[in-house]
Amino acid sequence: MTMPHERTRAVLQTRDFLLEISRDQTLSEKIRHDAKFLLRHYPSEFDLKMAGRIEESVREFPIGTLGPIFSSHVDNS
Template identity: 70%
Template structure:
């Protein structure tokens, strides 16, 4: 089972990878354009930390019934 900090790390690393793809001039324009398109609505590192904090502090809210999905801390 994936732990919240592992899930958060995977999302952050995917964001970083999409940035690399978008900036890599050796790749076809279509790949770079698709990466930029995906990044438009992909959560940033700050978004992920905020989501983790909200979930970790949502003990009294029904959204926390299954436990947190994301974590406010992660290691790379």
């Protein structure tokens, strides 16, 4: 089972990967354009951590049946 901090870290790492692709001049223009397109509305680190804080603050009223989706931190603390 993926924990919220693991999911948050994976989304942040995916954003970094897309940024890397979007700037890599050795890749085709289409690949770089597609990466930039995907990043247009991709959540920032701030967005993810804010979502985690909101979800963590409503533990008494779990969101859905699974509880928090994201975490306000990426380590296991």
